Amino acid sequence: xxxxxxxxxxxxxxxxxxxxxxxxxxxxxxxxxxxxxxxxxxxxxxxxxxxxxxxxxxxxxxxxxxxxxxxxxxxxxxxxxxxxxxxxxxxxxxxxxxxxxxxxxxxxxxxxxxxxxxxxxxxxxxxxxxxxxxxxxxxxxxxxxxxxxxxxxxxxxxxxxxxxxxxxxxxxxxxxxxxxxxxxxxxxxxxxxxxxxxxxxxxxxxxxxxxxxxxxxxxxxxxxxxxxxxxxxxxxxxxxxxxxxxxxxxxxxxxxxxxxxxxxxxxxxxxxxxxxxxxxxxxxxxxxxxxxxxxxxxxxxxxxxxxxxxxxxxxxxxxxxxxxxxxxxxxxxxxxxxxxxxxxxxxxxxxxxxxxxxxxxxxxxxxxxxxxxxxxxxxxxxxxxxxxxxxxxxxxxxxxxxxxxxxxxxxxxxxxxxxxxxxxxxxxxxxxxxxxxxxxxxxxxxxxxxxxxxxxxxxxxxxxxxxxx
Amino acid sequence: xxxxxxxxxxxxxxxxxxxxxxxxxxxxxxxxxxxxxxxxxxxxxxxxxxxxxxxxxxxxxxxxxxxxxxxxxxxxxxxxxxxxxxxxxxxxxxxxxxxxxxxxxxxxxxxxxxxxxxxxxxxxxxxxxxxxxxxxxxxxxxxxxxxxxxxxxxxxxxxxxxxxxxxxxxxxxxxxxxxxxxxxxxxxxxxxxxxxxxxxxxxxxxxxxxxxxxxxxxxxxxxxxxxxxxxxxxxxxxxxxxxxxxxxxxxxxxxxxxxxxxxxxxxxxxxxxxxxxxxxxxxxxxxxxxxxxxxxxxxxxxxxxxxxxxxxxxxxxxxxxxxxxxxxxxxxxxxxxxxxxxxxxxxxxxxxxxxxxxxxxxxxxxxxxxxxxxxxxxxxxxxxxxxxxxxxxxxxxxxxxxxxxxxxxxxxxxxxxxxxxxxxxxxxxxxxxxxxxxxxxxxxxxxxxxxxxxxxxx
Numbered sequence: 001x002x003x004x005x006x007x008x009x010x011x012x013x014x015x016x017x018x019x020x021x022x023x024x025x026x027x028x029x030x031x032x033x034x035x036x037x038x039x040x041x042x043x044x045x046x047x048x049x050x051x052x053x054x055x056x057x058x059x060x061x062x063x064x065x066x067x068x069x070x071x072x073x074x075x076x077x078x079x080x081x082x083x084x085x086x087x088x089x090x091x092x093x094x095x096x097x098x099x100x101x102x103x104x105x106x107x108x109x110x111x112x113x114x115x116x117x118x119x120x121x122x123x124x125x126x127x128x129x130x131x132x133x134x135x136x137x138x139x140x141x142x143x144x145x146x147x148x149x150x151x152x153x154x155x156x157x158x159x160x161x162x163x164x165x166x167x168x169x170x171x172x173x174x175x176x177x178x179x180x181x182x183x184x185x186x187x188x189x190x191x192x193x194x195x196x197x198x199x200x201x202x203x204x205x206x207x208x209x210x211x212x213x214x215x216x217x218x219x220x221x222x223x224x225x226x227x228x229x230x231x232x233x234x235x236x237x238x239x240x241x242x243x244x245x246x247x248x249x250x251x252x253x254x255x256x257x258x259x260x261x262x263x264x265x266x267x268x269x270x271x272x273x274x275x276x277x278x279x280x281x282x283x284x285x286x287x288x289x290x291x292x293x294x295x296x297x298x299x300x301x302x303x304x305x306x307x308x309x310x311x312x313x314x315x316x317x318x319x320x321x322x323x324x325x326x327x328x329x330x331x332x333x334x335x336x337x338x339x340x341x342x343x344x345x346x347x348x349x350x351x352x353x354x355x356x357x358x359x360x361x362x363x364x365x366x367x368x369x370x371x372x373x374x375x376x377x378x379x380x381x382x383x384x385x386x387x388x389x390x391x392x393x394x395x396x397x398x399x400x401x402x403x404x405x406x407x408x409x410x411x412x413x414x415x416x417x418x419x420x421x422x423x424x425x426x427x428x429x430x431x432x433x434x435x436x437x438x439x440x441x442x443x444x445x446x447x448x449x450x451x452x453x454x455x456x457x458x459x460x461x462x463x464x465x466x467x468x469x
Numbered sequence: 470x471x472x473x474x475x476x477x478x479x480x481x482x483x484x485x486x487x488x489x490x491x492x493x494x495x496x497x498x499x500x501x502x503x504x505x506x507x508x509x510x511x512x513x514x515x516x517x518x519x520x521x522x523x524x525x526x527x528x529x530x531x532x533x534x535x536x537x538x539x540x541x542x543x544x545x546x547x548x549x550x551x552x553x554x555x556x557x558x559x560x561x562x563x564x565x566x567x568x569x570x571x572x573x574x575x576x577x578x579x580x581x582x583x584x585x586x587x588x589x590x591x592x593x594x595x596x597x598x599x600x601x602x603x604x605x606x607x608x609x610x611x612x613x614x615x616x617x618x619x620x621x622x623x624x625x626x627x628x629x630x631x632x633x634x635x636x637x638x639x640x641x642x643x644x645x646x647x648x649x650x651x652x653x654x655x656x657x658x659x660x661x662x663x664x665x666x667x668x669x670x671x672x673x674x675x676x677x678x679x680x681x682x683x684x685x686x687x688x689x690x691x692x693x694x695x696x697x698x699x700x701x702x703x704x705x706x707x708x709x710x711x712x713x714x715x716x717x718x719x720x721x722x723x724x725x726x727x728x729x730x731x732x733x734x735x736x737x738x739x740x741x742x743x744x745x746x747x748x749x750x751x752x753x754x755x756x757x758x759x760x761x762x763x764x765x766x767x768x769x770x771x772x773x774x775x776x777x778x779x780x781x782x783x784x785x786x787x788x789x790x791x792x793x794x795x796x797x798x799x800x801x802x803x804x805x806x807x808x809x810x811x812x813x814x815x816x817x818x819x820x821x822x823x824x825x826x827x828x829x830x831x832x833x834x835x836x837x838x839x840x841x842x843x844x845x846x847x848x849x850x851x852x853x854x855x856x857x858x859x860x861x862x863x864x865x866x867x868x869x870x871x872x873x874x875x876x877x878x879x880x881x882x883x884x885x886x887x888x889x890x891x892x893x894x895x896x897x898x899x900x901x902x903x904x905x906x907x908x909x910x911x912x913x914x915x916x917x918x919x920x921x922x923x924x925x926x927x
Contacts (some may be wrong), residue, residue: 033903058819065821069723072716076699076740079788083673083746086758271639279636293643298842298912299905300849302876303650309883310653317565332646339643365629387889393747396851399884422749428752429856437757444750451745 012171055291058300065335075324089439097230097243098189099181100154100219102165104134106174111164127160127167131182138224139215150212154219156183158244181228186243186435191216192227195434207433233442237410242435247443250424253323254392254409257420260327261334261391266384268331269338270373276339277346278368285324304333305400313401320402323415329397334387341383345376352388378465385458389451395422421447471530472543474600478526478607478708482519485611488523489514490616496884505624512625516631518612522607529599537591544587546580564588654905657898664892665693670899672696677880678893693896699860701872703781705854706847706867714785714840717794722824724795725802737796744792752856755785760857767869775859775871782857783868786847793843801835801922802828834922838915846913849904851876875900 047053108115110133132152136142140153159182166180167173187207190196196205203209208216219225236246265308272293281285308329312318318325349372357367398404401421404427411418419427421443427438471476490511503510536675538561542550548771549560564581568588575581633699662670672692720740723732760781767774774780805828813823829836860881882897 005742006676012840028824045676054823062821066723066727067826069727072719073700073723073736073740074718076720076743076788076791078742079791080739082758083750083754086754087750090490090757153741169783183603185902206577261480268639268642271636272642275633275640277804279633280640289640289644291646293914295909295912296643298908299650300843300846300851300876300908302788302851302879303654305902305906306652306879306883306898310657310898311649316531318568363629365632369632389745393745393749395749395853396880405882417493422747425753426749426852426856429564429749429756442751444753447750449745451747455745456773 004177009183012326012345023026034170072113077295087444090437091443091445092195092440093195094233094442095230096193096227097224097232098184098192099228100184100188101181101224101226102131102134102138103177104130104180104182106163106167107132108175109132111167112171112174117174119168122164122171122174124150125167127164127166128157131155131163131180133160136180138219146209150209151215152211154185154215156185156243157241158239159183181226181320182224183232183243186241186433187212188216188225189243189335189439192220192225192432195438195439205302233439234289237408238406238419238427239408241440245428245436245439247424247446249407250419250421250443251446253326253418253424254422255327255412256323257330257398258417260324260414261330262384262388264328264331264337265334265387269335269384270342270380272335272339273342274345274368274373277289277343278372279364293336293339297340300396301333301394302396302400303323305397307332308397308401319415319417321407321419322415323411323420324414325401326398326403326420327414329401330391330394333394333397336392337387337390338380338384340378342376345379345383346440348371348379351377375467378461382458382462385454385461389454389458390449391424392454393447395420398423399426421450429436455456471526471599474526474603475523478519478603480521480612480923481522481604482515483691485518485614486511486515487623488611489615489618493624494670495621496618501619501620505626509628510618512628513620513631514611514614516628518607518611520635521610522603525606526599526603529595529603533599535536535594537588538721540591541584541588545584549580558586568592574729585677598921609690624725626752646656650905654902658902659894661892661895661899665896669693670695670896671679676878678878678889678896690927691892693892693899695875695900697864698873698875698878698900698905700864700866701779701862702874702876704779704842704866704868704872705786705858705874707836708783709786709847710782710785710840710844713790713794713843716787717791718798718842719835720791721798721802722829723798726820726824726828731822734873740795743788744796746789746801748850748852749786749856751789752852752854755781755853759785766896772869774869777857778858778869779858779872780868782854785857786850786853789850789853790843790847797839798832798836801832801839803836805831832915834918838918838922841911841915841918844914845916848911849876849908851880855880875904881895 015095077325098216107130110130111127112121113124113126132155135151136148137153141149142148146175160183166178170300185191187196189205191208191213196207198204199206201210202213204213216225233243233246234249236244237249239245272289276286276293278291280289310327311323312328313320351376353371354367357371362370398420403423405417405419406427407419409416425440425443425447428436428443431440487713488511490507493503493505494512497507502918541564542557543559549557552560560581560805563572563575564584565588567574567581567585574585597806670693673692674696675692675694676697677692724737727738756777760777763778763784764774766774767778809827809831810823813827818826844853854877856872858877860877862873862878863870863873879897882894882900
């Protein structure tokens with residue numbers, strides 16, 4: 001009996017599995033068969049008017065049922081697309097930042113107060129003053145405190161650092177007039193990127209007044225205001241100003257934390273899996289461990305944060321906000337995942353390998369360490385990468401151990417105060433300024449890119465080392 | 470500092486492996502018949518040299534901070550020793566930060582300066598001692614193990630015994646973690662319940678931990694009734710389940726029964742991406758996009774919707790949970806024996822009828838278990854609700870209003886600096902214990918159900 005309907009018009013279905021269903025669907029669409037049955041009825045008590053009506057109703061129910069399924073999948077996929085499109089629409093622009101071109105006179109009196117062109121002298125120089133002077137020269141008709149303050153408001157408070165760094169790199173610039181692209185303020189940036197709407201009174205976004213917008217248009221028309229690649233976003237850490245923030249602090253923090261996590265949970269996870277899968281006798285203790293691991297995998301992550309706070313910070317007195325503690329907490333959290341994945345990998349190694357090794361006189365430990373473990377290792381690595389990807393996205397437990405601090409520096413060691421990328425996202429998301437929405441979305445895009453890469457590596461490893469026995 | 474010691478220890482271990490192996494090789498070359506291969510002799514020496522020393526190093530690092538703290542406190546002038554616990558802890562935090570150079574030395578307070586000096590002296594002493602003791606242990610282990618090497622020494626069996634112990638210890642780590650969780654939660658929660666009665670915590674209708682102004686009022690004045698938080702958690706979780714269960718279940722049914730294999734191989738991973746997206750991203754999405762959308766839709770219908778409505782947080786959480794429901798249900802639906810499907814088709818049922826009347830009832834226990842697991846996940850979810858749900862503990866079941874959850878308050882109470890003794894801080898642990906017990910209970914129930922169901926078809 002294949003996919004042919006029986007003579008009396010009631011559809012019969014051959015034994016099917018996923019592959020069989022696929023083949024059947026390719027051979028003949030289900031509905032086509034159903035309609036054909038109704039159309040080509042032969043004389044039978046199953047083809048009276050009522051039976052036909054009943055049959056049509058049942059087929060309609062079948063179509064409705066399929067429509068529900070398709071709707072459900074469409075909702076899920078649509079939600080994913082909606083999320084991604086929102087993030088892309090808000091975040092892609094953050095990889096560029098608005099800069100203003102200015103002719104800055106590097107007056108030695110301002111930028112080199114001691115006059116010896118030494119690094120210390122230049123570091124104390126008033127580059128902000130030099131830039132503001134340049135902006136006044138650009139708009140000579142602006143006078144009055146209020147208007148000048150508005151004019152200087154076009155620039156970021158971080159604008160001077162770019163100029164200073166260039167001068168530090170080449171002190172011979174002092175005393176000359178140079179063209180610099182300096183960082184614009186976040187409001188100007190938002191206007192340039194079209195996130196601020198122009199208001200009827202000539203202002204924009206409720207943050208820029210009419211005159212500032214006029215200056216903006218003037219600069220833009222002259223080509224002195226443009227978007228350039230936002231290098232700062234990849235080299236800076238946190239900041240109070242959205243135009244100056246960067247993700248490097250969070251990325252380094254995440255890297256340090258995950259390193260600790262991996263170093264701790266991979267060896268212990270694999271060892272635990274080996275014991276439970278290969279050596280453990282069946283008794284109450286191993287049962288307890290198994291039940292434990294399964295339950296631990298379902299404990300809410302914030303509980304691990306409480307554990308870290310109570311045990312590692314308060315009992316052992318470890319430093320707050322440190323990648324070391326974050327890594328330990330995440331390791332405890334990832335341990336069940338790695339153990340479960342590693343056990344599955346060991347279970348996939350066929351018994352014939354073990355028996356062959358025993359047959360050659362290997363001890364139990366030799367069988368496991370020399371033969372089973374190397375064959376299971378790719379699977380364990382895949383599982384560990386996936387567990388690390390989960391740990392990379394984890395936020396809640398790290399809030400508990402104080403990794404939520406505002407940290408401008410980039411962490412250098414395992415006990416430095418640090419934050420991680422997801423927590424950085426959380427902190428920026430809390431900020432109402434429009435510029436931060438863009439930067440938060442961009443940081444999320446970077447985080448998702450990392451996760452995607454890790455998962456791709458895991459899939460690659462699985463494909464490359466997958467063996468069918 | 471301890472990192473250097475660690476690497477020295479590692480070098481020593483590698484060296485002792487090599488020495489042990491060489492010795493065994495020379496014995497063999499001298500004509501002896503070894504019981505074990507030379508590398509086992511080497512491994513034995515390395516393990517005996519490195520393992521106890523490494524454990525000691527670990528213990529040293531864990532205990533060092535606490536020991537130094539006790540000594541510094543003992544060395545403080547008497548008037549400081551009598552300080553209440555909280556103030557003493559603050560003082561010691563200052564001392565510690567200054568000793569580590571995280572905070573510049575406060576020279577205006579002489580007792581602090583002397584405490585910092587004492588602290589640094591002890592740290593130096595501890596460093597010297599740790600080097601001496603740990604290297605002594607390592608070398609003693611090395612010498613001892615080196616002397617064991619002999620042709621008849623069963624090095625392989627000894628190494629395997631040690632490895633076996635290491636494996637057992639590794640697998641008990643999971644148990645230790647659970648014990649750690651239970652102890653830390655129970656211990657802190659008991660301190661909380663010493664100030665606030667359990668019944669008030671579980672049945673009280675107002676939650677406002679912020680009222681403690683004067684120290685002697687702590688716990689007496691704040692209201693710690695967790696009912697609004699529990700109800701808020703349930704409201705958001707139920708909304709999430711209302712989204713996730715129908716969508717996840719129908720998606721799973723459609724994928725396993727109707728979808729051709731090739732399309733399924735594409736769609737299933739796409740759905741699973743939803744589970745891989747970090748929750749902080751969902752939280753941002755909920756707060757930025759979904760909550761304003763829900764609010765404006767509500768407004769256009771003439772409803773009064775809070776800007777941080779339970780509905781928005783719940784819907785986004787539901788989206789997050791879809792893949793849990795669908796992949797778990799997929800497993801159970803696939804586990805239903807093929808003969809049940811065939812029997813149904815043989816009686817003339819359509820696919821939809823087979824699914825509705827045969828497959829789903831047969832898979833029901835498994836589906837229920839997956840829904841329970843998903844629900845327990847919704848209860849414990851933190852970031853979405855921290856970012857998209859409110860803070861005010863309203864006792865309401867109206868999904869359009871702002872509610873708050875247990876996890877939001879655990880996070881809010883413990884983020885930032887806290888005094889560790891106030892009822893406010895401790896209440897977070899009581900909430901944590903509640904959450905742990907409930908999710909654990911749900912989990913155990915789900916596992917029972919799955920186990921029973923499996924036996925049915927085996």
